Amino acid sequence: MRNANACVPPPPPAARRRHPCPSMAATELHVLGYALGIGLGVPIGMVLLYLVLVHSFSSGNDSFGGSIPYAWTPSDRVNRMLDIAPVLKGDIVYDLGCGDGRFILGAASRGAQAVGYDLAWFPYAQARFCALLFGQGRVRVERRDFWHADLSSATVVCVFLLPQQMVHLQRKLLREVSPGCRILAYRYGLPGWQSQVISKPKPSPRRILVEAAAAGAETRANVEA
Numbered sequence: 221m222r223n224a225n226a227c228v229p230p231p232p233p234a235a236r237r238r239h240p241c242p243s244m245a246a247t248e249l250h251v252l253g254y255a256l257g258i259g260l261g262v263p264i265g266m267v268l269l270y271l272v273l274v275h276s277f278s279s280g281n282d283s284f285g286g287s288i289p290y291a292w293t294p295s296d297r298v299n300r301m302l303d304i305a306p307v308l309k310g311d312i313v314y315d316l317g318c319g320d321g322r323f324i325l326g327a328a329s330r331g332a333q334a335v336g337y338d339l340a341w342f343p344y345a346q347a348r349f350c351a352l353l354f355g356q357g358r359v360r361v362e363r364r365d366f367w368h369a370d371l372s373s374a375t376v377v378c379v380f381l382l383p384q385q386m387v388h389l390q391r392k393l394l395r396e397v398s399p400g401c402r403i404l405a406y407r408y409g410l411p412g413w414q415s416q417v418i419s420k421p422k423p424s425p426r427r428i429l430v431e432a433a434a435a436g437a438e439t440r441a442n443v444e445a
Contacts, residue, residue, distance in 0.1 A: 293380070293406065295322060302326050305376050305402045316366040316379040316389075321347030321359070323378050328358040332376070335359075337366035371396045380406040 307313060309331025315323045318336025320343050327334040338344045344363045351359040371377060374397055381389055390410045
């Protein structure tokens, strides 16, 4: 995550791509993989299953800037984010693109109420299953586009989006969240929102950004991980 610089948000594009790689290139790659699989004698059913799994893992929320690539966040970084916010008993935590649910489960273990959104079928199913087993009745997982979710009750919001999507998220946060809401933006920051480095244990391109979301809020910081 690079420190955000002041900028003028671009107008919403007519269409955004869902991944750093162009959608057409990804489609061509899948077709090529299918052709190679057939050429190597791989059963058609196995090739089709592969394509379905690729789609189920990568079908993220895509209202702006394309869908979100699915990636697991290491548990130690999840715990650091929970500590930095900090997430406490009584907090209402939203994870926008919750993946397998490890952040919302961690929040629930600290006494918070947690809500996770994801559109990808496999991570959603995994998060739902884990929430039933370990959520202590404090975790709700929904398969829906978080861009249409109401975040007004949130005290903590966690998100991992691509840079072009952060502009739109910033507008949504400023419209919906209450003063004092803490925003944990993993890797990519929010344009124009200043930050301070709390610690830098080792060089790494990954950072955790904590922002006070309300207009006029002063507490903003990021941690490199």
